[in-house]
Amino acid sequence: DMKVTQMPRYLIKRMGENVLLECGQDMSHETMYWYRQDPGLGLQLIYISYDVDSNSEGDIPKGYRVSRKKREHFSLILDSAKTNQTSVYFCASSLSPGSGNTLYFGEGSRLIVV
Amino acid sequence: GDSVTQTEGLVTLTEGLPVMLNCTYQTIYSNPFLFWYVHYLNESPRLLLKSSTDNKRTEHQGFHATLHKSSSSFHLQKSSAQLSDSALYYCALRRGGLSGKLTFGEGTQVTVIS
Numbered sequence: 001d002m003k004v005t006q007m008p009r010y011l012i013k014r015m016g017e018n019v020l021l022e023c024g025q026d027m028s029h030e031t032m033y034w035y036r037q038d039p040g041l042g043l044q045l046i047y048i049s050y051d052v053d054s055n056s057e058g059d060i061p062k063g064y065r066v067s068r069k070k071r072e073h074f075s076l077i078l079d080s081a082k083t084n085q086t087s088v089y090f091c092a093s094s095l096s097p098g099s100g101n102t103l104y105f106g107e108g109s110r111l112i113v114v
Numbered sequence: 115g116d117s118v119t120q121t122e123g124l125v126t127l128t129e130g131l132p133v134m135l136n137c138t139y140q141t142i143y144s145n146p147f148l149f150w151y152v153h154y155l156n157e158s159p160r161l162l163l164k165s166s167t168d169n170k171r172t173e174h175q176g177f178h179a180t181l182h183k184s185s186s187s188f189h190l191q192k193s194s195a196q197l198s199d200s201a202l203y204y205c206a207l208r209r210g211g212l213s214g215k216l217t218f219g220e221g222t223q224v225t226v227i228s
Contacts, residue, residue, distance in 0.1 A: 004158070031214050040123060042204060043159070043218040050214065058215065059115075090159065097214025099147040100166060105158040 002027050006091050006106035013113050019078035021109050023091030031094045032074040033103065034058075034066060036087040043090065049074055050097060081113045116141040118207050118219035126225045133177075133192040135222050137205030140186060145210035148181050148188040151218075153202040162190075162203070166210075195226045 004025045013019050025032065034046040035058075045058030047066040055066050063085060067075045074093075078085055089109045094101040117140045127133060139148065147166040153159040163174040165181045165188070172179055177192045188205060205219040 033216070035218075040220055042120075042220040043206075045215060045217070048214055059217075094214070097212040099145075099208045099210050099212075100164065102149075102161045102164070103151075103216055105160065107156075107158050 002104060004091055004093055004104050004106035006089075006109045009107065009109055011109065011111045013081050013111065015083055015113055016080050019081050019085075019111060019113075021076040021078075021089055021091075021111070023074045023076070023106060025072055025074075025091075025093040025104070027093060027095070027104070028071060029093035029104075030071070030096045031101075032068065033092040033094075034064070034074070034076045035090045035092065036060070037090060037108070038087055046076065046089075048097075078111075081111075083113050085111065086113045087111060116143075116146075116207055116209060116215075116217045118205050118217055120203075120205055120219035120222050122222045123220065124223050124225075126227060127195045129197055129226055129228050130194050133190070133195045133199065133224070135190040135203055135205075135224070137179075137188045137190065137219060138186050139188065139205075139207045141207060141209055143209040143211075147208045147210070148179075149206040149208070149216070150177070150179060150188070150190050151204040151206060153204065153221075155201070159202075159204065195224075197226050197228060200224055200226045 150162040
């Protein structure tokens with residue numbers, strides 16, 4: 001079954017705390033992504049990973065870092081969370097970075113920073 | 115960099131009437147791939163349709179779109195809206211080659227009423 005799984009689905013953190021969002025996929029896809037979704041801004045790319053330990057910044061990487069030690073697993077880390085990082089975060093994967101390849105999304109992780 | 119513009123943020127439609135969601139893009143690359151993703155409430159965003167062929171109509175699930183490179187547009191249309199079409203619709207662009215990066219528009223929230 002083709003699936004992208006995100007954990008946790010909901011998270012409330014205090015400002016300054018560390019946050020770990022985890023994402024797994026069972027399709028052996030090379031490429032994985034982290035996006036955040038905000039009303040009126042759409043989906044903004046935080047990081048893209050082309051394979052294990054091959055990560056590149058997206059459009060809004062500041063305040064985030066990522067880790068990909070296994071092809072099927074991609075983590076998003078917020079060191080010292082800020083209130084403006086309150087958002088819904090989506091992980092996605094695609095077979096390869098080729099232009100026509102479809103992105104498969106997880107169900108999202110809703111983070112509230114207070 | 116690349117950009118995608120969706121001019122309507124919120125659209126309310128009456129069931130049975132036609133739907134048209136606007137999407138225009140900017141990129142320096144001559145062979146972009148354009149996508150429409152749909153995000154139903156409490157589900158994952160998923161692909162609705164995609165195209166990289168100029169002036170060719172692409173159809174899926176009653177929706178259709180035609181990529182017009184001359185006007186940098188990829189508008190989404192449906193002849194008759196259904197209540198189940200209520201969702202958030204994203205237009206997205208991926209440049210040719212292997213950059214992998216998918217750039218999304220701001221999204222259009224569609225509500226269909228009876």
